[in-house]
Every structure is written in structure tokens, then in C-alpha cells.
Amino acid sequence: MEEQDFINDLRAGKQFAYGKLLDLFQQKVFATCISFVPNKEDAEDIAQDVFVEVFNSINKFKGNSKLSTWIYRITTNKCLEFIRKKNTKKRFAFLQSIMGNEIPMDKTKYFTEMNHPGVLLENKQKSETLFKAINQLPRCPACGFYA
Template identity: 40%
Template sequence: MFTFNDIVRLQESELIAELKAGRESAFRTLVETYQNKVYNTALAIVQQPEEAEDLAQDVFVEVYQTIRQFREEAKLTTWLYRITTSKALAHLRKRKAQKRFSRITSLFGVNNEVLHDPPDFHHPGVSLEQRETMSLLFKAIEKLADTQKVAFVLHYMEEQSHREIAEVMQMSVSAVESLLHRAKQHLRKQLTPFYNERKNP
């Protein structure tokens, strides 16, 4: 008797086979099924909606171009998250490099942050009441080391298990747990003053 997971794997295997055969309908299904996951993951890392949209498109273009090389050693979602996080981090590195070499120094603060970035960045699904807190959280996430950032986003925003994250990041489960622990420590340190201020206005 098939379990739900068996059915999901069977459907995924069929979709992959259709993609490898070059079926346009299969590619449309792929985009419709996973575009929100890909976009939200990219957005949580780069924190710029337009850049996240461009990255999401790049992810699906790469999938379309390289699907025949996909050996199915991991789940399709794992592969998608791996491509997405890799592209998002590469984009961040490129952005930081552009900042470092920019001659328009008046646009930057003492910590090299872009002063003209939109201050009202919000992630999909965040209620109005939560926006102030979430805005501070995303600013804190932005300061995390790249690997901590990826692990945190995948676990707490995309609800991926430690094992699934380990597959995406190609590391051990214990290494993922360590990254999440350090990420939470850093975030707690950055956000504690804010919460203390709210408790004692």
C-alpha cells in the first residue's frame, strides 16, 4: 500500500521525467508549484523584492537548462533550495563588492550600509501588527554569516527539517544544528535591547 510520501515521490519522479523530456507543460507545473518557495527563500536572504523576483527567474532558467543533469540523488525541492540559496548568496557577495568599490561614498553609512534602501521591506504573510518586529528581525538576519543565514531562513521560514537543510547545504545534521544555535545566539543578542525597551518604555 502506498504511503503519502510514496505518492509524492512518484509524482515528483514523473514530473522530473517530463521535464527531462522537454515538456513545456511540465515546466509550467514546476514554476506554479515551487515559485512561492523559491521567491520567499530568495527574498528572505536578499531582502529586496525586485532582486528576489529576478533571482527566482534565474533559478527556474537554470533548472530548465540543467534538468537533464539532475541525478535525483536528492529531492527536487532540495535541489531547488540549493540553487536558490547559492544564487542569493552570490548576489549578496556581488552587491557587497559593488558597495566596497563605489565612489559615491555619500550614499553609505559608517558601516557601509546603503542609506537609501527602502525602509519598509516586509516578507509575504506578515501582518501589520508584526511589521515593526519583523523589520528588525530581517535587519538582524542580514547581519548573520552566510551559512547561518541560509540555515535560519530554511528552518524558520521555509519549515525545512534539520536533515533537509543538511541535504541542501551539503553538510552534516550536527553542523546545521550548530549553525542554527549560533544564528539564534546572534539574533538574541541583537534583538534583546529592542524587546527590553518595549517591556520598559
């Protein structure tokens, strides 16, 4: 089967085409994911997300590259997105450990600005404590950044 015919079958939603897509690319996608994220379960989840994305956006495939290149690009983007989210969670947890547990972990809720004098004073005190700790960190003599 020629690649364009295969792509047309995918766009038409033909079941055998989706099966063939998995047969052709499942191992390659997983291998790419595991090279970015060396945790088997996370890599499997990302690979599943890749195929969902491919299924949902096959009509957006312009054909400027091979299908395998397009799938590889989706795979790397999904892996990098996973790593960014994971790093954001780590930073958020670090800030929460410094500032206390009053920061809600549910990021779907928006932070609201509190202008109550007591809250402002407490935040100022926490900021002073944080910056005092930061200023006690050693600095790199060459560049002046914190080590």
C-alpha cells in the same frame, strides 16, 4: 504524478511540466529569495534566475535528493551569489571614491599595468595617503585589528 515521471517530463522539455514546476515552486523560491534579499525586485530577479538555472540544468539533476531540495540549493546559491556581487560592487565603489575616478567601472575590461614613471609616482602617493589614513583608525585593544 510521481516525482520521477515529473523529472522525466522536465528533461523531455514538455511545456506542461515547466508550468507545473512554476506552480509548485514559484512561491517557495520567492519566499526563500526574499528572506536572503529583502528587496522585492531583486528577489524576483533572483527567482527568475533560479528557474532559468533549473530549466538549463535539469539534465544534471542526479536524483540523490528530492527535486525540491535541489531547487532550494540552487535558490540559496543564487541568493548568496547576488549578495557577494553586491558587496563586491560596494567595496569597488569605496576604493574608487578613495583612489579617484580613474578606475574604470566596466569590469569586463582588464586592468593593465602601467610602468610609466609618472603613473608609478602618482600610485605611490595615493597608496601612502591611503595607508596613512588606515593607520589613523582606532585599533581594538584586545586583538590589535582596526575597529
